[in-house]
Amino acid sequence: MPRAEAMLRRVEDLLHALGCTALVVVAVLINADIISRVVGLRPLEMQFELTELYLMPSLATLSLARVFRDGGHLALEVDTPSLLGPLWPVVRRLVLAASAAFFLTVAYVSGRHAVEAFAKGSIEFGVIDWPLGWAYLPVPVGTGLLAVRLLVELVKRGAPSALATNTGGDINEI
């Protein structure tokens, strides 16, 4: 189990690094576009499509599992655990199971969508041809890994007091 956890962590960190790279690329691209406009060069016509089709989906979904691990998904701050007492670990597992089922479904149907796009060679007709399979790919990857993370939390021995979510104290909200 610890080895599986370590491997999962490594994959989560890798995808998160990819998401971070996407953000850096977005910032660089937009600035390059602005600067080229200011100095009177041709604007980067592909900046908009590249950002919208590939970079935004990547930076918004690849880190889903990592964010859950860090307790970054916002949840209500209610003292349900002490209210439910000994029932809480059971309820918590049910919550994790339902969440895992949801994201497995999302990963499956959106993955099918992506595979279809690859198989058909779907493109978005732009100034250049944008292959859509790659645009669709980050969603099933990100949600799929989140489902795996939820399942791992589910079978973990010993329940942490909360649901691996927090509601403040971290600066990464809003």
Added chain:
Amino acid sequence: MLSLAILVIVLAVLMLVRMPVAFAMGIAGTAGLAIQIGTRPALAVLERVFIDTTASFILVAIPLFILMAELLTAGQVTRRAILACQAWVGHVRGGLAVATVGASVLLAALIGSSTASTAAMATSAYPEMRRHKYNDRLATAVVSVGGTLAVVVPPSIVLVVYGVLTETSIGKLFIAGIVPGLMTALGISTVIKIVSHTTDYAPRGEPFRLGHALRASRHVVPMVLLIVAVIGVIYGGIASPSEAAAFGVMGALVLGLAQRSLRLASLAPSVSTAVRATVMIVTIIACSHIFANYLSFTRVTQDLLSAIEGSGLPAYAILSMMVLVLLVMGMFMDQLAILSLAMPLAFPAAMALDFDPVWFGIVVTKTVEIGLITPPLGLNAYVAAGQSGVRLGEVFRGLTPFIIMELVVLTLLIAFPQITLWLPGLMLGRG
């Protein structure tokens, strides 16, 4: 209607057992869709909703604003702005607290994230106030309430999300936020003055020294330059508001490196924080689309609208009801979750009552933003408490007079729409 009631209860229960808000909306929404239009079509909704939500250029403003705030704090830019403001107003009682409000306004003109702004101020303004023997209640309250300015004063993530959800012009919303934002800052300063003179929360001021004030002002120059540059690229026609956020990130980076206060090593954590926050926010937006999609198939919007039209209630009575509901939601929920949950219902209703979409956006933003400083879930208070180590109860106690002031400002904005609308009318013309 019965299934809708059950679904809403399911949603509430899921949130009460601490399922993340996004997951709860996604699961309840999918279940609702399956009941309403069938399982296969419901799965077809799931197939596209994440890609359709995330493949959106306008959303890039969110990670970019947060990244900018991270870089400004890491680069000490905010702390220097506070010191400069203090040099000018530090001689009055509560002067440092007022200076913090001034610095919050400056910061708000750059970033659009309330929690990001609170965090930046909590790590820079709170230690200063503590050093000057300010009471913890006042110090943390000023930091929390000052943070809310970031979503009213443009640019603003909440206004971007409102604009995206309701297809209202983001440029106009931004301009409309300026006067209400400054009004709020004035309100906060007034409360500080009253608290300072009626309690011993704030120390006496230090003597004013012009030379010192002038010297300290140098430190605010870079920040003002950055603000002018960011606003300049928008209104100089060089970049759209979302693109300007990227320009601000570069500016913050250059500023921090030029002042040698930002180390390249702190870049990676800043980017990581911005991405994590974005993932959380976008997941809420995507899952709320699932729930909103379900709501539209129940036709509850149309039913509610016709009920409202048939009720014969005056428009302002209906608006007051909506604001009250949003305020109550704000006690328990995060502002983006409220927006995405409530706007599919509230916005068409408000439009049917002939309210101005820009004005309504500012009223809604102001309303949900009050929720950031009210218990039990008040994100800004949480952040201020977390960063300062002051107990949460103390922070909320200190916030009480500020919450009352916020309600007064909100009432004024509702009673006098021209406060909000005259500036956009002046700058952008009619329509």
Added chain:
Amino acid sequence: TDLRLGDFQSTTHIVSVNGTQKWMKDVEAATEGAVTFTHFPSEQGAKADALLDAVANGILDVALIQPFYTSEKLPLWSIVGLPGFYDTADRGTEALQAMIDEGATRDELLEAGVVPIFAVALPPYQVLSKAERMGALDAWTNKNIRTSGAAQALIARSLGGAGVSMPGPEVYTGVERGRLDAVLFPLPSVPGYNLQEVTQHISTNGSFGGSLLMLVMNKDVFEGLPEDEQKVLLELGAETARHAAKVQDDAQAKLADEWAAAGIDIYTFSDAELDTLNEAMGAVRQDWLDRIGGRNKDAAPTMERYTSLSAN
């Protein structure tokens, strides 16, 4: 039968009033209530670019779609975005109605799981500019032109300008603040964005790409209807398309008069100017033939047919 009809337009849009809603009302009356509709306007049923899938998947039964939003599923239909074909909505609609009735363009829709009910052309895109008329190629050189979609970006480029993609709500500020020098827009849609307030020159006889709206129905649902009802849907569809086209052409003429009275320079290109512009934009047609044709053997015959259908 009650049918769920999804739509991305608001209920006040000219094509919604004179097209979609008119058709629903007419069908309900003609079938004496045997077919009724529940309308989900303003993307309530599905997002604009998800409407085709929503109908194919049964989320909705009927939808008004913009085929360019799903050009990966309907590549042949992207031909309507090309410049220099039809000159009025009326003439364009005649061509499009023929293209949904038979041929590779109809097969493409059936393949995607939907049956076309009607297709209506929008008046061809015109150019709205700030500083000067856009008749000469010089006027386009290195200008920032707001375009929507691939074909238009290529149009701007073929004329020497740069295509700028910008979300609809930001266009007004973009023009006003000078980020944009000109905008390609169908004139009846201009008031919705108040672009007449910020531009000084508006062309009326250019053909900077076309556009269309199409009403489609889930194939199984359509085939499940009795034959006489199917016939009613299609006949009223053809009638509605023609009506909606005419209303738009009239609206364009009326708007042009209003704007001219308000002091805006409303102008027509001379034949020589049109020839110059169309010749430059010929590159866009060739590009379409190369790229779509490289993947789809029906592209070249479709262009031949569309050319003859929309010819003056």
